[in-house]
Amino acid sequence: MTRRHAVYLFVALSLASLTMRAGDKPLVVGMIPDAGATQVSIQEKEPLKNYLSQHLGGPVNLIIPTNYNATVEALGNGSLDFAYLGGLTYVKARKQYGVIPLVQRTSDMEFHSLFITGNPQIKTLADLKGKMFAFGDINSTSGHLMPYLELKQAGIDVEKDFKYRYSGSHPATAKAVESGAVDAGSIDESVYNAMIAEGKLDKTKVHVFYTSKPFLDYVWVARKDVSKADQEKFAKAFTDLQEGKDEQILGILRGKKFVQASDDRYETLRKVAEELKMF
Amino acid sequence: MHWLMNLFTQLRLFFPPDHSWSFIWAERVPLLETVEIAAGAMVFSLSVGLVLALIIGARLPGSRLLYAALVSVRAIPDLTMAILFVMLVGIGPGAGMLAIAVYYGAAMGKVCGDLFVSADPGPVESLASTGTGSFTVAFYGLLPLRLKDLLTYGAYDFECAMRASVIVGAVGAGGIGTEIVGTINNYDYSHTTTLILMLVALIAVFDLCALAVRKYPRLLLLFVIGGIISAWECRPQMFAWSHTLDNLRKMWPPVIPRERIGDLPRLLGETLEIAFGGTALAVLFALPLGAMGARNLAPAWMHFPVRRLFEFLRAIPEVVWGLLLVTMAGIGPASGALALGLHSTGVFGKLYAESIENVQPEPVMALAATGGPRIAIASFGLLPLAFPPMAIHTLFRFEWNIRAATIVGMIGAGGIGGALYNAQQLFFYDQMLAYLLITWALVMLADWANGQLRKRWKVTEGLI
Numbered sequence: 001m002t003r004r005h006a007v008y009l010f011v012a013l014s015l016a017s018l019t020m021r022a023g024d025k026p027l028v029v030g031m032i033p034d035a036g037a038t039q040v041s042i043q044e045k046e047p048l049k050n051y052l053s054q055h056l057g058g059p060v061n062l063i064i065p066t067n068y069n070a071t072v073e074a075l076g077n078g079s080l081d082f083a084y085l086g087g088l089t090y091v092k093a094r095k096q097y098g099v100i101p102l103v104q105r106t107s108d109m110e111f112h113s114l115f116i117t118g119n120p121q122i123k124t125l126a127d128l129k130g131k132m133f134a135f136g137d138i139n140s141t142s143g144h145l146m147p148y149l150e151l152k153q154a155g156i157d158v159e160k161d162f163k164y165r166y167s168g169s170h171p172a173t174a175k176a177v178e179s180g181a182v183d184a185g186s187i188d189e190s191v192y193n194a195m196i197a198e199g200k201l202d203k204t205k206v207h208v209f210y211t212s213k214p215f216l217d218y219v220w221v222a223r224k225d226v227s228k229a230d231q232e233k234f235a236k237a238f239t240d241l242q243e244g245k246d247e248q249i250l251g252i253l254r255g256k257k258f259v260q261a262s263d264d265r266y267e268t269l270r271k272v273a274e275e276l277k278m279f
Numbered sequence: 280m281h282w283l284m285n286l287f288t289q290l291r292l293f294f295p296p297d298h299s300w301s302f303i304w305a306e307r308v309p310l311l312e313t314v315e316i317a318a319g320a321m322v323f324s325l326s327v328g329l330v331l332a333l334i335i336g337a338r339l340p341g342s343r344l345l346y347a348a349l350v351s352v353r354a355i356p357d358l359t360m361a362i363l364f365v366m367l368v369g370i371g372p373g374a375g376m377l378a379i380a381v382y383y384g385a386a387m388g389k390v391c392g393d394l395f396v397s398a399d400p401g402p403v404e405s406l407a408s409t410g411t412g413s414f415t416v417a418f419y420g421l422l423p424l425r426l427k428d429l430l431t432y433g434a435y436d437f438e439c440a441m442r443a444s445v446i447v448g449a450v451g452a453g454g455i456g457t458e459i460v461g462t463i464n465n466y467d468y469s470h471t472t473t474l475i476l477m478l479v480a481l482i483a484v485f486d487l488c489a490l491a492v493r494k495y496p497r498l499l500l501l502f503v504i505g506g507i508i509s510a511w512e513c514r515p516q517m518f519a520w521s522h523t524l525d526n527l528r529k530m531w532p533p534v535i536p537r538e539r540i541g542d543l544p545r546l547l548g549e550t551l552e553i554a555f556g557g558t559a560l561a562v563l564f565a566l567p568l569g570a571m572g573a574r575n576l577a578p579a580w581m582h583f584p585v586r587r588l589f590e591f592l593r594a595i596p597e598v599v600w601g602l603l604l605v606t607m608a609g610i611g612p613a614s615g616a617l618a619l620g621l622h623s624t625g626v627f628g629k630l631y632a633e634s635i636e637n638v639q640p641e642p643v644m645a646l647a648a649t650g651g652p653r654i655a656i657a658s659f660g661l662l663p664l665a666f667p668p669m670a671i672h673t674l675f676r677f678e679w680n681i682r683a684a685t686i687v688g689m690i691g692a693g694g695i696g697g698a699l700y701n702a703q704q705l706f707f708y709d710q711m712l713a714y715l716l717i718t719w720a721l722v723m724l725a726d727w728a729n730g731q732l733r734k735r736w737k738v739t740e741g742l743i
Contacts, residue, residue: 070451092706
């Protein structure tokens with residue numbers, strides 16, 4: 001194949017791929033991988049996908065990127081229309097790509113991060129000195145940002161006083177603590193409680209030894225170019241969810257009730273993120 | 280030793296693997312995607328790489344600049360390349376395919392360019408004297424001369440691309456890599472084991488195909504057709520040019536915050552520790568194992584299983600070894616070094632065994648005629664003769680391992696790679712570029728040092 005042929009081939013392929021996109025495009029919904037990112041975790045969310053496509057009146061694709069950064073970038077490059085973000089990822093996506101906050105769980109308004117351990121000798125944050133610690137994803141609010149703040153306020157220098165790693169997701173943190181790979185870790189309260197309730201975590205091996213002060217966390221957003229009508233339909237799909245009626249969907253979303261979200265509420269979080277040099 | 284203890288207590292969580300058909304059936308999608316990413320990328324990199332190599336081989340104007348550019352591209356870790364392509368074309372196999380296509384296109388161009396430059400000048404000169412264009416001369420004069428070497432290298436590259444398609448999956452570029460990372464992150468180890476076994480089987484099938492192509496070059500046509508279909512299947516769904524340009528702008532100027540500059544020596548030290556440690560460990564393991572795997576030295580009951588062990592170690596990319604060790608044994612350079620060590624043992628083992636097998640038989644037979652014991656014949660006859668090629672393979676691998684050290688660094692082994700990845704994840708793209716430039720300089724330096732050593736030892740670039 002000569003260079004000219006290669007060029008023709010490339011042009012033909014790109015043209016063909018452009019024409020392919022002209023059809024009825026499904027809306028793409030992304031979720032940060034706070035609870036894992038495998039085929040299995042996508043299959044578990046199938047009912048949510050079906051529910052959304054009913055309410056949006058068209059096909060919906062559900063994607064879970066491998067990390068938080070990729071989820072935000074996907075909102076930036078247009079491969080996602082809606083996304084489920086954490087507090088910290090939200091303020092970043094807002095600043096860089098002007099995403100629009102839509103809805104959040106009532107529990108997100110007063111969210112907590114839990115410090116868990118399997119080691120009975122660890123009773124306070126100060127006992128973490130010299131230990132192995134796991135944060136969640138580096139961009140996680142309840143797994144990294146807020147716990148980092150709590151540790152700092154307790155007089156622990158994260159860079160010097162202990163060894164730490166980023167587990168990548170909340171279930172990973174829980175499992176790392178349960179298995180003893182790390183001495184302790186910080187985790188999202190809703191993920192922890194769900195894992196205990198479903199028996200995915202051994203209650204005899206892990207316990208909570210400290211609960212953070214409340215903060216604002218997760219939110220569902222729209223890319224800024226998504227039509228107003230689609231935004232409203234999407235928000236309504238969530239605010240319509242009722243306890244006792246939509247248990248399956250609410251279970252997947254680990255919530256009870258959804259309310260309108262607004263950007264001003266995130267001011268405090270922005271300041272914390274800036275102060276800790278994560279923003 | 281804390282991490283070694285951890286390693287053993289966690290190892291049992293991997294057994295038994297989940298062999299339910301429903302799981303294996305569900306994973307056929309990402310597995311196929313991996314094959315498509317690799318095959319599609321190879322069509323691009325083979326065709327583009329070959330053209331570039333011919334330009335270099337024909338010494339067309341600008342070919343020196345082109346060569347330098349290709350060497351540079353090769354010094355960017357493929358994981359970083361994949362991150363950039365995820366920005367450009369979104370999450371999915373398209374990003375993975377393009378990243379590998381660019382990386383291996385450059386590799387193909389450079390290595391085959393080297394092959395052409397060192398080809399016999401006779402036929403080219405006689406063709407050129409007829410007055411045809413220099414590219415045509417290169418096409419008809421150089422290509423046939425090096426066809427066999429090209430096939431060998433192409434097959435080797437295909438295998439590498441297959442592994443690379445697993446690596447890029449770690450950052451969301453699709454395929455079985457995404458699944459392996461996902462299950463490891465979920466501590467869902469029984470599924471991880473299944474996926475790894477599927478990967479090993481896939482690469483074994485691949486090796487067989489590559490062997491067949493080397494025997495019957497015409498089969499290559501089938502691969503090209505398959506590759507084009509795959510490339511079509513993985514075609515990017517979009518090109519977010521303005522978004523990517525925006526992000527590239529955010530990278531400039533590269534900067535390292537003042538409070539982080541003091542960390543640089545430690546970070547560099549860790550990366551070198553991973554690369555040196557990994558290579559040294561592999562040499563240590565592979566020397567006895569390589570001898571045990573040599574068909575002219577070891578009996579069949581020994582060399583057969585040892586060879587399969589090499590294939591297993593080699594089939595699992597450094598990143599996957601790294602992810603496993605980091606999750607099980609903890610973060611830090613020790614896990615990174617062991618990850619490189621395990622993978623490189625597989626590589627060295629095979630190469631060392633082949634070096635021993637390729638030794639000229641006469642001197643050894645002479646020694647054997649004295650009636651000495653087998654072990655003495657091996658240590659005084661075979662091994663000294665096999666040593667030079669073994670040393671060359673080791674040098675090459677060390678250069679590769681510096682690149683690999685930054686990649687396992689990204690997934691938790693620390694060093695420059697870790698700093699690069701954290702900066703990228705936190706959207707500090709200007710810092711990411713700074714660390715990327717440092718990585719790039721490090722790899723280029725290793726490449727250059729290697730070239731100097733080879734020149735001094737008067738060895739030409741062999742195919743490994």
